[in-house]
Amino acid sequence: VGKVRFDISMSIDGFIAGPNQTLEEPLGEGGEQLHEWVVRLASWREQHGMSGGETNADDEVVRELQDATGAHIMGRRMFSSGAGPWEDDPKADGWWGEEPPFRGPVFILTHHPREPVTKQGGTTFTFVNEGIEAALEQAREAAGDKDVLVAGGADVIQQSLAAGLVDEFQLHVAPLLLGGGVRLFDNLPADRPSVELTRVVGSPAVTHLRYDVVK
Amino acid sequence: VGKVRFDISMSIDGFIAGPNQTLEEPLGEGGEQLHEWVVRLASWREQHGMSGGETNADDEVVRELQDATGAHIMGRRMFSSGAGPWEDDPKADGWWGEEPPFRGPVFILTHHPREPVTKQGGTTFTFVNEGIEAALEQAREAAGDKDVLVAGGADVIQQSLAAGLVDEFQLHVAPLLLGGGVRLFDNLPADRPSVELTRVVGSPAVTHLRYDVVK
Numbered sequence: 001v002g003k004v005r006f007d008i009s010m011s012i013d014g015f016i017a018g019p020n021q022t023l024e025e026p027l028g029e030g031g032e033q034l035h036e037w038v039v040r041l042a043s044w045r046e047q048h049g050m051s052g053g054e055t056n057a058d059d060e061v062v063r064e065l066q067d068a069t070g071a072h073i074m075g076r077r078m079f080s081s082g083a084g085p086w087e088d089d090p091k092a093d094g095w096w097g098e099e100p101p102f103r104g105p106v107f108i109l110t111h112h113p114r115e116p117v118t119k120q121g122g123t124t125f126t127f128v129n130e131g132i133e134a135a136l137e138q139a140r141e142a143a144g145d146k147d148v149l150v151a152g153g154a155d156v157i158q159q160s161l162a163a164g165l166v167d168e169f170q171l172h173v174a175p176l177l178l179g180g181g182v183r184l185f186d187n188l189p190a191d192r193p194s195v196e197l198t199r200v201v202g203s204p205a206v207t208h209l210r211y212d213v214v215k
Numbered sequence: 216v217g218k219v220r221f222d223i224s225m226s227i228d229g230f231i232a233g234p235n236q237t238l239e240e241p242l243g244e245g246g247e248q249l250h251e252w253v254v255r256l257a258s259w260r261e262q263h264g265m266s267g268g269e270t271n272a273d274d275e276v277v278r279e280l281q282d283a284t285g286a287h288i289m290g291r292r293m294f295s296s297g298a299g300p301w302e303d304d305p306k307a308d309g310w311w312g313e314e315p316p317f318r319g320p321v322f323i324l325t326h327h328p329r330e331p332v333t334k335q336g337g338t339t340f341t342f343v344n345e346g347i348e349a350a351l352e353q354a355r356e357a358a359g360d361k362d363v364l365v366a367g368g369a370d371v372i373q374q375s376l377a378a379g380l381v382d383e384f385q386l387h388v389a390p391l392l393l394g395g396g397v398r399l400f401d402n403l404p405a406d407r408p409s410v411e412l413t414r415v416v417g418s419p420a421v422t423h424l425r426y427d428v429v430k
Contacts, residue, residue: 012386012410012426013400014229171227175412175426179403185228188394195227197390197419204412207424211227211390 285361
């Protein structure tokens, strides 16, 4: 059976998005820089329907993650890019496009019931109204032997950690100080989890730190 | 001429001390765990007047730092362990002991004038009342060709970064979530510095990430 993990780019000062997020700039001021390392990789470009790109140690890390992932969980804001309830905004799920990069089942935590959506390239969006545990149960089932990736945002990752649901995580630490924005590790419970470092790899562009959560 | 640097142990969630710091527990709840990786090393033990200890990649990192450092700068609270003005508390500089581990000139940022103190083993404590730039000037002079280490606390490191005085820094990321306490990167200025990753080394106990500040 697969693991539950998160895998996310973080600045040195602990932010996964910069300050002043808007619909036009969903990653906040400077937040795009968090992902500069990944958008030039062959694995990432392939996932997004593009050819070419770099193949290196970072690319292997991304390809490994892609191969391991059987289902995604994400929050409503990550899905809709902060546009509010989809009913009111026709652009609200627009930025993932007609062929989203997930290429498998995606479970979205939301209070708004909505019918599942099937996109091109294998992505299905299923909307879960009963909270993180229910979403995880459905994602596990859908992932089979593969892993469930808690894709974000920070609040969903924090909920997963707090509920003791995360088996493993990997931080892609970008050489960057954002100075403000959305902190990855915030609102941790008093009985915060113990972790073990299991791998460090990287390049001048990014450091990949992988940890097991000790159960 | 030497560099100005800081070199500090930090939790995965960005803290250099845990919550609820007291005189008895100056590193806060759980904060001792930040330093578990270092206290067992031969280099650290030697610096603290003890024999034995491990020699490994982490030990080489610490020895390199010791060899490079010609002077230290620290804040009043790091010096006195939060005990308040020394005039009122005879134990206030007690915890560094009669033979402090700095073994060279230390410049302490404080609003309280005080005569310099010479300790055993080469440590001198000089008290600077004119702010971080003045302390740095004196420390540079004292360090000669070696580096000035901004030892802490977080507020002094933040001041140094904000004033554009830091050339290089190294984070010793301990596999640990503290959930609260003293954040290293806080109160950064809007024109926060750009950095470049220059080295990653480590062990299962800790990851050493070294960055240059781009001037």
